[in-house]
Amino acid sequence: xxxxxxxxxxxxxxxxxxxxxxxxxxxxxxxxxxxxxxxxxxxxxxxxxxxxxxxxxxxxxxxxxxxxxxxxxxx
Amino acid sequence: xxxxxxxxxxxxxxxxxxxxxxxxxxxxxxxxxxxxxxxxxxxxxxxxxxxxxxxxxxxxxxxxxxxxxxxxxxxxxxxxxxxxxxxxxxxxxxxxxxxxxxxxxxxxxxxxxxxxxxxxxxxxxxxxxxxxxxxxxxxxxxxxxxxxxxxxxxxxxxxxxxxxxxxxxxxxxxxxxxxxxxxxxxxxxxxxxxxxxxxxxxxxxxxxxxxxxxxxxxxxxxxxxxxxxxxxxxxxxxxxxxxxxxxxxxxxxxxxxxxxxxxxxxxxxxxxxxxxxxxxxxxxxxxxxxxxxxxxxxxxxxxxxxxxxxxxxxxxxxxxxxxxxxxxxxxxxxxxxxxxxxxxxxxxxxxxxxxxxxxxxxxxxxxxxxxxxxxxxxxxxxxxxxxxxxxxxxxxxxxxxxxxxxxxxxxxxxxxxxxxxxxxxxxxxxxxxxxxxxxxxxxxxxxxxxxxxxxxxxxxxxxxxxxxxxxxxxxxxxxxxxxxxxxxxxxxxxxxxxxxxxxxxxxxxxxxxxxxxxxxxxxxxxxxxxxxxxxxxxxxxxxxxxxxxxxxxxxx
Numbered sequence: 001x002x003x004x005x006x007x008x009x010x011x012x013x014x015x016x017x018x019x020x021x022x023x024x025x026x027x028x029x030x031x032x033x034x035x036x037x038x039x040x041x042x043x044x045x046x047x048x049x050x051x052x053x054x055x056x057x058x059x060x061x062x063x064x065x066x067x068x069x070x071x072x073x074x075x
Numbered sequence: 076x077x078x079x080x081x082x083x084x085x086x087x088x089x090x091x092x093x094x095x096x097x098x099x100x101x102x103x104x105x106x107x108x109x110x111x112x113x114x115x116x117x118x119x120x121x122x123x124x125x126x127x128x129x130x131x132x133x134x135x136x137x138x139x140x141x142x143x144x145x146x147x148x149x150x151x152x153x154x155x156x157x158x159x160x161x162x163x164x165x166x167x168x169x170x171x172x173x174x175x176x177x178x179x180x181x182x183x184x185x186x187x188x189x190x191x192x193x194x195x196x197x198x199x200x201x202x203x204x205x206x207x208x209x210x211x212x213x214x215x216x217x218x219x220x221x222x223x224x225x226x227x228x229x230x231x232x233x234x235x236x237x238x239x240x241x242x243x244x245x246x247x248x249x250x251x252x253x254x255x256x257x258x259x260x261x262x263x264x265x266x267x268x269x270x271x272x273x274x275x276x277x278x279x280x281x282x283x284x285x286x287x288x289x290x291x292x293x294x295x296x297x298x299x300x301x302x303x304x305x306x307x308x309x310x311x312x313x314x315x316x317x318x319x320x321x322x323x324x325x326x327x328x329x330x331x332x333x334x335x336x337x338x339x340x341x342x343x344x345x346x347x348x349x350x351x352x353x354x355x356x357x358x359x360x361x362x363x364x365x366x367x368x369x370x371x372x373x374x375x376x377x378x379x380x381x382x383x384x385x386x387x388x389x390x391x392x393x394x395x396x397x398x399x400x401x402x403x404x405x406x407x408x409x410x411x412x413x414x415x416x417x418x419x420x421x422x423x424x425x426x427x428x429x430x431x432x433x434x435x436x437x438x439x440x441x442x443x444x445x446x447x448x449x450x451x452x453x454x455x456x457x458x459x460x461x462x463x464x465x466x467x468x469x470x471x472x473x474x475x476x477x478x479x480x481x482x483x484x485x486x487x488x489x490x491x492x493x494x495x496x497x498x499x500x501x502x503x504x505x506x507x508x509x510x511x512x513x514x515x516x517x518x519x520x521x522x523x524x525x526x527x528x529x530x531x532x533x534x535x536x537x538x539x540x541x542x543x544x545x546x547x548x549x550x551x552x553x554x555x556x557x558x559x560x561x562x563x564x565x566x567x568x569x570x571x572x573x574x575x576x577x578x579x580x581x582x583x584x585x586x587x588x589x590x591x592x593x594x595x596x597x598x599x600x601x602x603x604x605x606x607x608x609x610x611x612x613x614x615x616x617x618x619x620x621x622x623x624x625x626x627x628x629x630x631x
Binding site for chain 2: 029031049
């Protein structure tokens, strides 16, 4: 399976899941976003981007050091 | 006849310690673990073993559904772990691992606080030896830091128990505590939270566990944090602060995993994240949430062990553990990839795997209790988990650009152990009732396979997958380390040690002036200083380095 065909399948499954959400009956509790079709798809994408960007930004600014930093003793 | 499952392990460890041949030792320990598992299954509720010591009733074996399900998973993973470790030859590691498992069983079956505390400390000591069994300098240094943190945690727990005893509540029963008992409540909670590795007191885990041996980390990931979760469920259910601590821990681990280059440290951050789910469930306190915490602890032990075993197999075959040194090794290990993905799907909460049937209990409980912010935080942590374990780790380890590493053959017992763990993950995912029927708060009126849950999970995976496709270049490993909260205490502790040894140096100087044999004191002083500096991985002061040179050259 090529990456292109894999991507097609993933997009198809995602679209199908949103389509199903529109018509399926939801559980009768929870906030508004639980009944918003495709919310989890969008949250997955936005959350992923947020996790990567925020972690990388904080890491590069304050947290990441060269690999032998502790061994050399530079704090 | 009722036998304490921990006694069986201690007995087999004692027998194994006398055996010279490593293969026989391994088999004996495996038989002991399986016997212990059978013993756990056969236990019936009630106090089975107790005696009076110094006017205090000691309940060594109290069985109820909560202790039994933790006993089951601990003995099951001990058996699987011993299959995985069948090939190892280190007598010390083999025996200590069995004792470590016995300590964990001692905690979950303890009926009174004294038994729990003794087992707790025994577990800490034996886990330290498991870490040191790795026989590498980095493991010794990390173990020393692990020891310091656990001494602090044990001390908080001890003082809390003393206060609890003096408040009149007594130590006879390990049970629910209320905040109105005063400082004892908070001290005991703090002591337990250290073992649960809740940020900001979690760094001991991500520091020490990855330095253990390939086999040792399988056991380490199963016991210490999960016994802490067990005690939280028993003693602190419904403590609101735990909801926020747990949800924060879940996200914290997921964020830190982005920065990690070391595959074992990455998994260690996911232990912090997944334990966060359980702690949040304990804080919610409803029957659904508490059952969720128990179920997730059970599932977590299995899938985390599977992930650690899979990546342990990669390390065993390649000798590498950094993303920057790995890549393209998947062609040499197709079975390992398959088994790894079972663990990755399970930890990510993909339907048909055991993580899905346990994680969704906690998230649904949060929704039912209208705790929407923690629910969103837990979902964000799930996104981070999918990103790292389903996408980042396999892509850069198995499928990325070929690093040209030649793979050694994998011992067959390691594959067998991984297959058993994977089978458990899939079986529980397909038949949730098998796990739900063991949960402590019956009946469990919950079905994970609703259209809402399944579609939500599928969409999260797809959304995260698209995000990974867009950002995978940023996720490639970099040759860096990541500072964590332990940096806050390493320097003060080092300074304290420095002051102490300078004081000793002054004493040495005075002794030298009066002609006493000061060389020994000098060596001792420098020895303490050097040892602690190395263990804390901090710089040695120039004066001490010079002092060492003086002694070495005999110019004192």
